[in-house]
Amino acid sequence: MSSINHLYIHYPFCSSKCNYCGFYSIENHELSNKYLLALENELKYYFNMYKNFEIETIYIGGGNPSLNPENLKEINKIINLFFTLNSIKEYTVECNPLNVTKNFIEILKEISCNRVSLGIQSFTEKTLKYANRLGQTNETVFNALSLLNKEKISISIDLINGLPYADFDKEFYYLEKLLGEFENVNHISLYDLSIDKGSKFYDYKNLKMLSESKKDKYEKQFRKIIDKFGFKRYEVSNYCKKNKMSLHNLGYWKYNNYLGLGPSAHSTIDNLRMENKPELDKYILGIDFTDKYVLNKKQQIEEYLLMGLRLTEGINLNNFFNRFNLDFFTVFKMSLEKNIRLKNLVIKNNYLHTTNRGINFLNSILVDLFDDLDSLVEYGY
Amino acid sequence: MNNIRNFSIIAHIDHGKSTLADRLIQHCNIISDREFQDQILDSLDIERERGITIKSNAVLLPYKARDGKIYNLNLIDTPGHVDFTYEVSRSLKSCEGALLLVDASQGVEAQTLANLYLALEQNLEIIIVINKIDLPSADIESAKKQIEHDLGFPKEDVILASGKEGIGIEDIFEAIVKRVPPPSGKPENILKALIFDSHYDEFRGVVLHIRIFEGEIKAGDPILLMYSNSAYIVEEVGYFKLKMEKKNKLVAGEVGYLIAGIKNITDIQIGDTVTSSKTPAPEPLPGFKEVKPVVYSSLYPVAADDYISLTDALGKLKLNDASLIYSKDFSSALGFGFRCGFLGLLHLEVVQERLEREFDMSLILTAPSVQYKIKLKNGTTIMVDNPVNYPDPLLIESAEEPYIKATIILPKEYLGPIMNLCIEKRGVQTDLKFLDERRVEIIYELPLAEIIYDFYDKLKSLSRGYASFDYEIMDFKATELVKLDILVSGKPVDALSMLVYKDNARHRAKKVCEKLREFIPRQQFQIPIQGAVGGQIISRETISAYRKDVTAKCYGGDISRKRKLLEKQKEGKKRMKMIGNVEIPQTAFLAVLKSDEN
Ligand SMILES: Nc1nc2c(ncn2[C@@H]2O[C@H](COP(=O)(O)OP(=O)(O)O)[C@@H](O)[C@H]2O)c(=O)[nH]1
Ligand SMILES: C[S@@+](CC[C@H](N)C(=O)[O-])C[C@H]1O[C@@H](n2cnc3c(N)ncnc32)[C@H](O)[C@@H]1O
Ligand code: SF4
Ligand SMILES: [Mg+2]
Numbered sequence: 001m002s003s004i005n006h007l008y009i010h011y012p013f014c015s016s017k018c019n020y021c022g023f024y025s026i027e028n029h030e031l032s033n034k035y036l037l038a039l040e041n042e043l044k045y046y047f048n049m050y051k052n053f054e055i056e057t058i059y060i061g062g063g064n065p066s067l068n069p070e071n072l073k074e075i076n077k078i079i080n081l082f083f084t085l086n087s088i089k090e091y092t093v094e095c096n097p098l099n100v101t102k103n104f105i106e107i108l109k110e111i112s113c114n115r116v117s118l119g120i121q122s123f124t125e126k127t128l129k130y131a132n133r134l135g136q137t138n139e140t141v142f143n144a145l146s147l148l149n150k151e152k153i154s155i156s157i158d159l160i161n162g163l164p165y166a167d168f169d170k171e172f173y174y175l176e177k178l179l180g181e182f183e184n185v186n187h188i189s190l191y192d193l194s195i196d197k198g199s200k201f202y203d204y205k206n207l208k209m210l211s212e213s214k215k216d217k218y219e220k221q222f223r224k225i226i227d228k229f230g231f232k233r234y235e236v237s238n239y240c241k242k243n244k245m246s247l248h249n250l251g252y253w254k255y256n257n258y259l260g261l262g263p264s265a266h267s268t269i270d271n272l273r274m275e276n277k278p279e280l281d282k283y284i285l286g287i288d289f290t291d292k293y294v295l296n297k298k299q300q301i302e303e304y305l306l307m308g309l310r311l312t313e314g315i316n317l318n319n320f321f322n323r324f325n326l327d328f329f330t331v332f333k334m335s336l337e338k339n340i341r342l343k344n345l346v347i348k349n350n351y352l353h354t355t356n357r358g359i360n361f362l363n364s365i366l367v368d369l370f371d372d373l374d375s376l377v378e379y380g381y
Numbered sequence: 382m383n384n385i386r387n388f389s390i391i392a393h394i395d396h397g398k399s400t401l402a403d404r405l406i407q408h409c410n411i412i413s414d415r416e417f418q419d420q421i422l423d424s425l426d427i428e429r430e431r432g433i434t435i436k437s438n439a440v441l442l443p444y445k446a447r448d449g450k451i452y453n454l455n456l457i458d459t460p461g462h463v464d465f466t467y468e469v470s471r472s473l474k475s476c477e478g479a480l481l482l483v484d485a486s487q488g489v490e491a492q493t494l495a496n497l498y499l500a501l502e503q504n505l506e507i508i509i510v511i512n513k514i515d516l517p518s519a520d521i522e523s524a525k526k527q528i529e530h531d532l533g534f535p536k537e538d539v540i541l542a543s544g545k546e547g548i549g550i551e552d553i554f555e556a557i558v559k560r561v562p563p564p565s566g567k568p569e570n571i572l573k574a575l576i577f578d579s580h581y582d583e584f585r586g587v588v589l590h591i592r593i594f595e596g597e598i599k600a601g602d603p604i605l606l607m608y609s610n611s612a613y614i615v616e617e618v619g620y621f622k623l624k625m626e627k628k629n630k631l632v633a634g635e636v637g638y639l640i641a642g643i644k645n646i647t648d649i650q651i652g653d654t655v656t657s658s659k660t661p662a663p664e665p666l667p668g669f670k671e672v673k674p675v676v677y678s679s680l681y682p683v684a685a686d687d688y689i690s691l692t693d694a695l696g697k698l699k700l701n702d703a704s705l706i707y708s709k710d711f712s713s714a715l716g717f718g719f720r721c722g723f724l725g726l727l728h729l730e731v732v733q734e735r736l737e738r739e740f741d742m743s744l745i746l747t748a749p750s751v752q753y754k755i756k757l758k759n760g761t762t763i764m765v766d767n768p769v770n771y772p773d774p775l776l777i778e779s780a781e782e783p784y785i786k787a788t789i790i791l792p793k794e795y796l797g798p799i800m801n802l803c804i805e806k807r808g809v810q811t812d813l814k815f816l817d818e819r820r821v822e823i824i825y826e827l828p829l830a831e832i833i834y835d836f837y838d839k840l841k842s843l844s845r846g847y848a849s850f851d852y853e854i855m856d857f858k859a860t861e862l863v864k865l866d867i868l869v870s871g872k873p874v875d876a877l878s879m880l881v882y883k884d885n886a887r888h889r890a891k892k893v894c895e896k897l898r899e900f901i902p903r904q905q906f907q908i909p910i911q912g913a914v915g916g917q918i919i920s921r922e923t924i925s926a927y928r929k930d931v932t933a934k935c936y937g938g939d940i941s942r943k944r945k946l947l948e949k950q951k952e953g954k955k956r957m958k959m960i961g962n963v964e965i966p967q968t969a970f971l972a973v974l975k976s977d978e979n
Contacts, residue, residue: 194933
């Protein structure tokens with residue numbers, strides 16, 4: 001049994017729902033107090049069940065945990081009921097630019113949060129409007145950043161490539177300006193827009209889309225700018241300055257144990273998968289809100305690969321052998337040969353990783369690898 | 382015996398056979414209202430969905446006549462589409478009479494005539510019914526005129542009916558009882574029964590559909606199937622009364638089913654005669670004319686390891702579809718499969734759909750082809766229906782293709798467009814006559830290959846559904862043939878090759894390449910798609926590479942969702958065929974078979 005080092009807390013409230021967003025959150029905050037009570041109960045339950053907590057990273061995400069600073073304090077209190085936070089290396093809170101005020105920053109300091117993930121998404125007004133990100137302007141974004149940048153808080157920003165009406169001149173003007181002005185911005189997540197179930201965009205009949213070639217152009221320009229500021233890609237959608245990787249997310253990608261609390265949060269603890277339903281009502285009642293199942297070996301291997309290969313460093317083949325007691329080269333002979341030939345994968349210093357080309361086709365690579373795994377299972381291993 | 386009547390309902394497609402059959406069935410109360418559903422004899426899913434009859438179906442109706450006696454009427458509903466003429470002619474062999482329906486608003490159409498001729502060949506008593514008289518557009522007088530003029534029947538004998546409204550039902554029953562002769566065989570004679578159909582029942586095994594012409598048959602009887610020379614013991618006989626209903630015995634004149642523990646499907650030959658193995662009949666019944674396939678196509682299972690299941694499925698389907706013909710085939714692109722012969726494109730579609738629905742197969746089909754006659758320079762002549770077997774053009778002296786004689790009946794206002802269509806399809810007109818002031822009958826000789834492509838769809842759309850069409854196969858005529866190859870990423874895909882008329886090659890190549898571009902998803906590499914004749918590229922399309930295939934965000938530890946997504950993608954890949962590095966979905970193979978210019 002390995003230790004549990006990562007704690008995620010899902011705060012399921014937002015002031016208004018963005019049209020692209022399919023994450024679980026609701027706009028009505030009336031139940032936030034009951035949510036906090038349920039959260040405490042849930043943490044207590046796991047605290048009693050597992051003895052192997054050594055929490056190193058905390059991530060409070062959502063929804064919008066910056067929405068109500070008092071609730072953020074409450075969440076922190078609940079965490080402190082069970083854990084002493086001396087050994088915490090990274091404590092991240094997701095923030096919306098509008099909510100980052102002086103007072104809010106005081107609270108961040110009070111709870112000893114040392115990292116924020118700021119959702120910017122776009123610098124184009126029309127895009128933000130189409131996405132229903134109410135109230136956000138480049139002024140509010142820059143205000144928030146300058147307040148944060150004065151403190152010793154690491155800043156990560158979220159951007160989305162592919163949102164309708166994005167004006168690239170604006171996007172990159174402000175990106176460059178921001179990176180020049182705020183040196184604590186040391187981490188960027190750049191996601192391609194996905195049309196997720198549960199989002200408004202998903203139900204749009206005539207959703208405006210950015211063409212593939214435009215998205216390509218965006219990515220190229222993006223790279224050019226962040227290069228100048230010393231950012232490197234270290235994961236499919238994540239870029240950072242030296243040594244500024246997200247430790248919390250690395251936990252997922254390296255397929256470590258993690259505990260996720262709150263509606264819609266998931267946990268993996270020693271091959272047990274727990275999935276909270278995206279239903280606040282059930283969560284508050286405390287009954288029937290988690291699906292649990294044990295991951296079989298095939299599923300574990302699949303997940304290990306699909307997470308690990310997202311990192312540009314790839315997966316360590318010794319680790320693979322130690323964890324699954326299987327020889328990688330024997331199991332994945334066919335798919336390795338194919339994808340090495342296609343220049344999608346390389347093996348170097350006992351690491352298997354994607355190439356600059358391959359990282360864009362990770363899903364097809366994984367499907368090839370899974371195919372090999374299937375035949376292994378078929379032949380009765 | 383005197384109380385038995387065996388009859389079919391025949392008509393042009395959509396003139397209301399299945400609906401009228403419903404009313405006849407309901408009149409005899411053999412099914413409760415609760416269990417009843419419209420078009421009840423159309424029991425295949427595909428029949429119900431498309432609203433057409435594909436299979437003939439028998440049902441026994443006990444009818445209490447006005448003379449107070451109960452008659453056992455065997456009703457056989459039949460399909461109307463040209464492809465299934467064979468199915469109709471087999472059904473007629475078990476009958477002494479036929480109801481010929483004529484739609485009161487449409488009048489006599491091409492299959493009305495064709496089916497009438499089939500019935501006359503069998504010397505059946507014909508009862509003519511003008512149907513759908515409830516329609517506001519019904520024109521009974523003109524229908525009567527056409528019956529007299531086109532069919533040569535006195536209009537006084539015509540019965541007026543509406544299957545929908547239940548009008549004229551008793552008149553029809555009475556005419557059957559009075560006019561259709563009872564069957565003539567004798568129970569005490571040596572057993573002679575005709576196998577006119579069969580099907581595979583999951584629980585009971587092979588079920589034979591038989592008409593007893595002479596003698597009788599009951600459980601325990603030793604029987605001989607004369608053509609296949611195989612002997613069995615009868616396990617059960619009975620009637621079709623929507624469900625199979627067990628009986629002690631079947632006697633001369635009756636129609637019913639026979640179960641005899643038949644394991645070897647290849648013993649069953651539709652048209653074979655069942656006799657007693659103790660005292661066999663000296664001669665079998667005349668049986669059926671062998672049907673010749675009109676189009677050929679190869680079937681491959683999407684998953685190579687489904688080949689065995691496909692073999693089994695074809696065997697069982699063949700029991701219920703005597704006109705299906707198949708033999709082993711191999712493609713370097715698609716592996717093992719079967720070369721099949723069909724009676725037409727609808728038949729091909731029906732076979733494909735039945736294999737997929739009833740036997741859960743997932744299939745790839747190759748472009749349908751007619752059979753060509755090819756004369757080689759060395760003096761020999763070969764028949765080729767599969768592009769794979771097309772000889773080196775240098776060895777070919779000349780080629781011939783099959784022609785049909787097409788009879789088209791249409792309102793005169795569509796004459797122009799339809800004649801243009803026929804010319805475009807390389808047709809030669811041999812006759813044109815006005816049936817009355819409004820309707821014209823034209824006769825064309827057309828290459829069969831043009832008909833199986835998209836002729837029927839175009840005919841229907843150009844005439845807004847008013848042109849009706851029937852055809853018979855003629856002989857071969859000289860043609861200029863080329864083999865069109867399709868290259869995907871520079872590799873020829875044998876399963877996509879087709880034999881085409883030389884002047885059509887460029888057009889077809891373009892269409893096929895466009896279809897493939899539409900249906901092959903983008904992949905990691907740019908995919909050139911080319912059409913080529915004899916190494917010369919005549920059309921080209923390119924599928925550009927996709928930008929990415931990777932899930933952008935992976936947030937909050939929701940790993941299972943990603944795993945499931947990939948599982949799905951993996952399942953999708955299983956439905957693809959790998960041609961070199963290119964994954965081609967089943968839908969792409971099927972799409973090139975269709976032309977949708979309309
Ligand atoms: N108005 C009217 N419509 C009918 C009548 N009989 C059949 N139909 C319709 O005509 C179409 C074809 O009928 P169907 O029984 O399937 O014809 P089949 O192809 O000859 O078996 C269907 O839409 C029926 O509802 C009728 O007597 N009156
Ligand atoms: C759970 S959200 C919370 C962010 C925060 N509440 C905010 O709005 O600023 C985390 C990030 O996921 C990204 N995201 C959400 N929906 C997305 C979509 N449909 N496609 C791509 N990225 C998306 C956005 O960049 C967002 O900042
Ligand atoms: S993007 Fe952030 S603010 Fe917008 S709906 Fe999603 S969680 Fe809420
Ligand atoms: Mg019908």
